[in-house]
Amino acid sequence: MSTQDTTPLDVERIRDEFPILSRRVGGDVTTPGEGPGDETPLVYLDNAATSQTPDRVVDTIADYYRSYNANVHRGIHSLSQEASVAYEEAHDRVAEFVGANGREEIVFTPGTTEGMNLVAYAWGLAELGPGDEVVLTEMEHHASLVTWQQLCKRTGAEVKYIPVDEQGYLDMDAAAEMVTDDTKMVSVVHVSNTLGTVNPIADLADLAHDHDAYVFVDAAQSVPNRPVDVDDLGADFLAFSGHKMCGPTGIGALYGREHILEEMQPYLYGGDMIRKVTYEDSTWEDLPWKFEAGTPNIAGGIALAEACDYLDEVGLERIETHERMLTAYAYDRLTEFDDVEVYGPPGDDRGGLVAFNLDGVHAHDLSSIVNDHGVAIRAGDHCTQPLHQKMGVPASVRASFYLYNTREEVDVLVDAVDDARRLFA
Amino acid sequence: MGLGSDMYRQQILDHYKNPRNYGELEDATFSHVGENPTCGDTIKVDVRLADDGETIERVAFSGDGCAISQASASLLTQELPGLTLSELDAMDRDDIVDMLGVDISPMRIKCAVLAEKVAQDGAKIHTGELEIDRTKTEE
Ligand SMILES: Cc1ncc(COP(=O)(O)O)c(C=O)c1O
Numbered sequence: 001m002s003t004q005d006t007t008p009l010d011v012e013r014i015r016d017e018f019p020i021l022s023r024r025v026g027g028d029v030t031t032p033g034e035g036p037g038d039e040t041p042l043v044y045l046d047n048a049a050t051s052q053t054p055d056r057v058v059d060t061i062a063d064y065y066r067s068y069n070a071n072v073h074r075g076i077h078s079l080s081q082e083a084s085v086a087y088e089e090a091h092d093r094v095a096e097f098v099g100a101n102g103r104e105e106i107v108f109t110p111g112t113t114e115g116m117n118l119v120a121y122a123w124g125l126a127e128l129g130p131g132d133e134v135v136l137t138e139m140e141h142h143a144s145l146v147t148w149q150q151l152c153k154r155t156g157a158e159v160k161y162i163p164v165d166e167q168g169y170l171d172m173d174a175a176a177e178m179v180t181d182d183t184k185m186v187s188v189v190h191v192s193n194t195l196g197t198v199n200p201i202a203d204l205a206d207l208a209h210d211h212d213a214y215v216f217v218d219a220a221q222s223v224p225n226r227p228v229d230v231d232d233l234g235a236d237f238l239a240f241s242g243h244k245m246c247g248p249t250g251i252g253a254l255y256g257r258e259h260i261l262e263e264m265q266p267y268l269y270g271g272d273m274i275r276k277v278t279y280e281d282s283t284w285e286d287l288p289w290k291f292e293a294g295t296p297n298i299a300g301g302i303a304l305a306e307a308c309d310y311l312d313e314v315g316l317e318r319i320e321t322h323e324r325m326l327t328a329y330a331y332d333r334l335t336e337f338d339d340v341e342v343y344g345p346p347g348d349d350r351g352g353l354v355a356f357n358l359d360g361v362h363a364h365d366l367s368s369i370v371n372d373h374g375v376a377i378r379a380g381d382h383c384t385q386p387l388h389q390k391m392g393v394p395a396s397v398r399a400s401f402y403l404y405n406t407r408e409e410v411d412v413l414v415d416a417v418d419d420a421r422r423l424f425a
Numbered sequence: 426m427g428l429g430s431d432m433y434r435q436q437i438l439d440h441y442k443n444p445r446n447y448g449e450l451e452d453a454t455f456s457h458v459g460e461n462p463t464c465g466d467t468i469k470v471d472v473r474l475a476d477d478g479e480t481i482e483r484v485a486f487s488g489d490g491c492a493i494s495q496a497s498a499s500l501l502t503q504e505l506p507g508l509t510l511s512e513l514d515a516m517d518r519d520d521i522v523d524m525l526g527v528d529i530s531p532m533r534i535k536c537a538v539l540a541e542k543v544a545q546d547g548a549k550i551h552t553g554e555l556e557i558d559r560t561k562t563e564e
Contacts, residue, residue, distance in 0.1 A: 364536065365433070368433070368533065395465055
C-alpha cells in the first residue's frame, strides 16, 4: 500500500481495465447496449451516482458464480466452505480498508441508505424519545435526511440542521451551539454529493463526543476517492456503497464501533443471524452476523473486497490528487462563463464533483444536450431537495470525476455546455 | 447524434423561446395547475369552453420549467381549440409525441405530457369526475 504517494495516475492504462469507457453512445436509447446510430464516444462524468466497474471486479463476480457459488454459513460441503471463507474474509478486507478493528465492526448492507436505516431502526427506535435531538446538516443526502427526519417523527425526538453558508461550508459556530447534552446523534455527510464540500468530520465528532452523542458519517462520496480512517474521523458509525467505488450495486458496508453494535438489537430477523432458537425465544449470532439476516449478497461482498484491493493498488492518495486536479480544472473552465453558476466551495477545496446551472437553460435540457456530445452527467436534485430549495433552484446538473477521467473529457463537457448556450441563445 | 439533438429541433426551441397563448384567460371555464416535482416543471392551463359546454374554444398556459414541458404546453394551446372534452380525454402520450414531431427520450416523456395531463385533469375536475388540487406526473 502506498503512503502519501501522489504521483500522477497512468490514466491510459487504468482505462484499459474499464471496457465500458470505450463504448459509443447515441442512437436509440430505449434498448440497452450499443446499436445503430451509436457513434459518439462516451464521456462518463456521473461517478458520484455510480462508478464503472473494472474487469477484475467483474471477473471476481463471474468467478464466484462459475466456480464456488454456494450458500454461506449453512453447509459442511466444500463449496459452502469456500464461499463462507471468502465472504467472511471480505469483511476483514473492508474493515482494513477503512481502519476498523476487524470484521466485528463491518456489516455488509445493500448500500449507504440501508446502513443509515439499520442504525436508525436498531439504535434510534430504542434510544430516541421526546427531549432528544438528532443534529444533521442542511446538505444531507435524502438517505440520511429523510431517515432521521422520519425516525424523529416516530420517536418524538427533534431534528436540527447545521446551516450551510453562502460558500457551501458548514457554519461551525452554529454547530457548536446546536449540539447540546440533549443531542444523541450527529449525522453528517463527509463529502457533499451536491456542493462537493469536504466537511470537518473530526471537529464535529469532538463536538458530539463532548456531549456524549454518537457520530454517523455518510461516507458514500469519500470512501471511494480518498483515504478514510474511522478513528481519524472519530466516527461511531460510517456507511458507504460499493457501486460508487468500483464495486457492484447492491452491496455496501456499515462500520459501527464494536461496543455500540454489541448493545444494539438486531435490525432484521431471520436465518443466519441467530444462535439458538426455541418456540419461545431466540439468541443472536456474534457480530457482524447478528445484523446480516438471510442469505446475503455473497458475490457482491467478495467483489467489494476486490474493489478495495484495486483501489489500494492504484493508491487512494493518487486518486484523490487526480480528482482534485480534474475538479479544479472543470471549476475554472466552467466559471469562465458568466452565465454559469457553480455551487459550493472554490475549485481547489472540494471533492471530485461540480454542480452547476446555465442561466436560462433548465438542468434537464442542459443534460439532454450535453448527452448528445456523449457526456453523461446527472441532472435533477441529486437527492438533496431541501438544499436545492435553499440554493433557490429546482435542479442542477452535476459532473463528477473518478480515477479514469481526463482533462480532455472536461473539455468535451465544457464545449457541450457552450453548445447548449448557443442553441438556447 | 442521438435523440437529444432531435428533441431540440427548431419547433421546440421556437415554442420555448416564444410561447404561444402564454398567460391567463379572464373568462376561463376552468383552470388547473400541475407539476413534475422532481424537475420543478410547473404548468397552469386555462380553458374556455364554447356555449355547448363541450367544445374547447380557447386555451392559455403559464408556468416554467424545461424546454420540453413549456414547448409542449405552448403547442397544446394551439392543438386543443375545436376539440371536445372527450376528445381531450382520449389523448395519450403518442398524440403528444406526434404533436411535438420529435422522438422524446424515455426519461423526458413526463416533461412532454405534463400540460396534457393538467388539461385532462382540469377537465375532469370541471365535470366532477376527479377531486384533486394539483396534478403531479411521476414516472
Ligand atoms: C452522500 C450520499 N449519501 C448516500 C447516498 C445513497 O447511496 P445508495 O443509494 O448507494 O444507498 C448517496 C448516493 O446516491 C450519496 O451521494
